Amino acid sequence: MPTSPFKTEAILERPLTLAAAQLGPIARDATRAAVVARLVALLEQAAARGCRLVVFPEMALTTFFPRWHIDDEDEVTAFFETDMPNAAVAPLFDSAARLGIGFYLGYCEQVGSGEGRRRYNTAILVDAAGNIAGKYRKVHVPGNPVYDPALKLQHLEPWYFADGDLGFPVFDCLGARIGLLICNDRRWPEPWRVLALQGAELVLLGYNSPAQLPDNPRQNALRTEHHQLPMRAAAYQNGLWVVATAKAGHEEGCDMMGGSCVIAPSGEVVAISSTLGDELLVYTADLALTVEYKKFFDFAQYRRPVAYRLISERQGVGEPLDRAAWQKSLET
Amino acid sequence: MPTSPFKTEAILERPLTLAAAQLGPIARDATRAAVVARLVALLEQAAARGCRLVVFPEMALTTFFPRWHIDDEDEVTAFFETDMPNAAVAPLFDSAARLGIGFYLGYCEQVGSGEGRRRYNTAILVDAAGNIAGKYRKVHVPGNPVYDPALKLQHLEPWYFADGDLGFPVFDCLGARIGLLICNDRRWPEPWRVLALQGAELVLLGYNSPAQLPDNPRQNALRTEHHQLPMRAAAYQNGLWVVATAKAGHEEGCDMMGGSCVIAPSGEVVAISSTLGDELLVYTADLALTVEYKKFFDFAQYRRPVAYRLISERQGVGEPLDRAAWQKSLET
Numbered sequence: 001m002p003t004s005p006f007k008t009e010a011i012l013e014r015p016l017t018l019a020a021a022q023l024g025p026i027a028r029d030a031t032r033a034a035v036v037a038r039l040v041a042l043l044e045q046a047a048a049r050g051c052r053l054v055v056f057p058e059m060a061l062t063t064f065f066p067r068w069h070i071d072d073e074d075e076v077t078a079f080f081e082t083d084m085p086n087a088a089v090a091p092l093f094d095s096a097a098r099l100g101i102g103f104y105l106g107y108c109e110q111v112g113s114g115e116g117r118r119r120y121n122t123a124i125l126v127d128a129a130g131n132i133a134g135k136y137r138k139v140h141v142p143g144n145p146v147y148d149p150a151l152k153l154q155h156l157e158p159w160y161f162a163d164g165d166l167g168f169p170v171f172d173c174l175g176a177r178i179g180l181l182i183c184n185d186r187r188w189p190e191p192w193r194v195l196a197l198q199g200a201e202l203v204l205l206g207y208n209s210p211a212q213l214p215d216n217p218r219q220n221a222l223r224t225e226h227h228q229l230p231m232r233a234a235a236y237q238n239g240l241w242v243v244a245t246a247k248a249g250h251e252e253g254c255d256m257m258g259g260s261c262v263i264a265p266s267g268e269v270v271a272i273s274s275t276l277g278d279e280l281l282v283y284t285a286d287l288a289l290t291v292e293y294k295k296f297f298d299f300a301q302y303r304r305p306v307a308y309r310l311i312s313e314r315q316g317v318g319e320p321l322d323r324a325a326w327q328k329s330l331e332t
Numbered sequence: 333m334p335t336s337p338f339k340t341e342a343i344l345e346r347p348l349t350l351a352a353a354q355l356g357p358i359a360r361d362a363t364r365a366a367v368v369a370r371l372v373a374l375l376e377q378a379a380a381r382g383c384r385l386v387v388f389p390e391m392a393l394t395t396f397f398p399r400w401h402i403d404d405e406d407e408v409t410a411f412f413e414t415d416m417p418n419a420a421v422a423p424l425f426d427s428a429a430r431l432g433i434g435f436y437l438g439y440c441e442q443v444g445s446g447e448g449r450r451r452y453n454t455a456i457l458v459d460a461a462g463n464i465a466g467k468y469r470k471v472h473v474p475g476n477p478v479y480d481p482a483l484k485l486q487h488l489e490p491w492y493f494a495d496g497d498l499g500f501p502v503f504d505c506l507g508a509r510i511g512l513l514i515c516n517d518r519r520w521p522e523p524w525r526v527l528a529l530q531g532a533e534l535v536l537l538g539y540n541s542p543a544q545l546p547d548n549p550r551q552n553a554l555r556t557e558h559h560q561l562p563m564r565a566a567a568y569q570n571g572l573w574v575v576a577t578a579k580a581g582h583e584e585g586c587d588m589m590g591g592s593c594v595i596a597p598s599g600e601v602v603a604i605s606s607t608l609g610d611e612l613l614v615y616t617a618d619l620a621l622t623v624e625y626k627k628f629f630d631f632a633q634y635r636r637p638v639a640y641r642l643i644s645e646r647q648g649v650g651e652p653l654d655r656a657a658w659q660k661s662l663e664t
Contacts, residue, residue: 167658233565300648316632326499
């Protein structure tokens with residue numbers, strides 16, 4: 001593994017060599033076996049390059065089907081996993097355990113059946129022994145619950161997925177305290193803060209994001225900036241590392257963003273992918289760098305939660321609090 | 333007022349021509365009269381350039397004295413205003429009313445006397461008729477409450493100032509819903525969100541920030557980035573305009589950052605100061621641009637406050653919530 005003389009593991013205090021395992025497009029009719037073979041190939045490459053942790057994208061086993069309103073229930077069901085692990089992903093789990101590599105995997109999860117059936121946009125964290133160490137279900141499900149003919153780009157995640165119901169948990173794994181987020185979660189400051197208030201040092205995130213927004217064309221030139229900006233701010237404000245991994249490229253007629261990246265607790269993008277295909281982006285993160293920023297912001301000394309109550313008391317925009325209302329809110 | 337043919341007020345939907353009125357250094361022994369004369373000169377320039385709102389820095393009437401531990405109580409008291417307006421600032425209020433310009437002014441506020449005396453780092457919003465439309469007292473007071481000989485740079489704000497006790501209010505003024513923040517507040521995501529949950533379209537902020545951090549030298553190269561990053565993310569995530577104004581330059585042996593700026597709801601820095609002295613940075617903001625981003629994030633549809641409770645329940649980092657604790661938290 002070639003490293004700069006200034007960045008060898010030997011001089012890092014708490015090094016963790018990790019990778020964003022970016023995927024190029026997955027066809028609508030791709031088999032699980034074909035996709036899993038691509039994931040295993042990236043894992044093998046990660047092992048050869050000294051990685052201990054690999055981050056696959058959101059919905060890494062299938063095409064991003066919420067771009068369609070699919071009426072064929074059999075086709076929809078086929079995009080979901082009812083067990084994890086299962087026979088189709090066994091080669092991935094087996095390879096990871098054999099290679100001693102942990103991984104983040106995004107997939108579509110189906111729980112129960114009939115009236116009790118629930119579907120989630122899910123990510124799991126698997127430890128270096130091949131055991132599931134943690135699970136997260138996407139809380140910020142973007143888009144519309146129904147097909148809207150007025151929109152040029154459909155994004156029907158709420159039609160397919162229920163809101164995540166596991167909160168924002170953290171997991172101690174691979175020597176780090178790790179949080180999991182998925183795609184759109186990255187644009188909201190709250191999940192990052194909730195993870196940091198539980199001590200998160202490293203947040204893993206997979207995404208499927210259109211490269212252009214034909215319904216908001218003024219934002220097109222800013223897509224990469226709007227992808228990085230909230231994650232960079234969150235890394236800095238919470239003193240944590242971020243690994244964000246894309247499903248990229250031209251998938252079923254839709255151009256998906258690349259730009260898989262590693263972000264340091266300084267808020268700097270320290271590594272970024274250079275293709276729109278299957279690509280392993282390797283970086284050795286020093287977890288000790290979180291300390292400087294966590295100390296700089298010293299939540300216990302400087303946060304003022306009593307003044308933040310509207311964040312958890314309100315969902316949408318409401319009336320301004322007048323002076324009396326603020327006084328009451330701050331005193332009780 | 334020269335404007336680009338692509339950015340005349342005529343084609344903006346809700347134009348507001350505003351200015352960051354950056355100040356160069358203020359000496360420890362500067363008189364109020366001398367400082368106020370500088371503010372008035374910037375106001376006159378703002379009027380000539382068509383501004384309706386001017387944003388002065390934090391502590392715009394005095395030097396940034398928290399860099400010293402001052403034992404002479406008379407000298408300390410002289411840095412504070414016990415009334416606002418008062419005779420010393422009357423020329424500023426009179427000029428603004430005469431010119432029909434509103435302004436943000438940061439100053440040191442003393443309330444009461446004896447045991448009941450309180451001192452705050454305060455900002456006011458004055459409307460175009462010269463009336464005080466709103467007041468904010470800084471909530472995130474950075475630095476240390478006591479002199480620490482181990483530090484190369486002292487920052488003793490908590491020794492001088494109590495925490496702000498007015499919450500994060502918004503004010504309807506000059507046709508906009510306006511929030512006020514001060515300096516270090518900009519680095520925390522919570523105040524921005526609390527303002528946005530009350531409909532803020534424009535946030536005004538003054539600051540005094542050292543250009544270098546000799547006690548955190550790795551951050552020195554990132555000072556400007558760390559100044560802009562959280563404000564840019566906040567502008568984007570909350571769909572609002574930001575005007576941030578520096579006290580800049582070499583003040584009493586300390587180099588202060590410049591970089592006064594205007595930030596659009598896109599998160600872009602659309603105007604930035606070019607000196608470290610008294611400088612008027614003028615920009616015509618279209619308040620209507622807030623709509624696109626507020627709609628994109630649609631808090632009422634997409635925020636999930638029940639999952640954000642730790643933000644207002646915890647001050648510092650605490651134990652992770654396990655699955656049962658998350659379930660309980662989300663259900664009650």
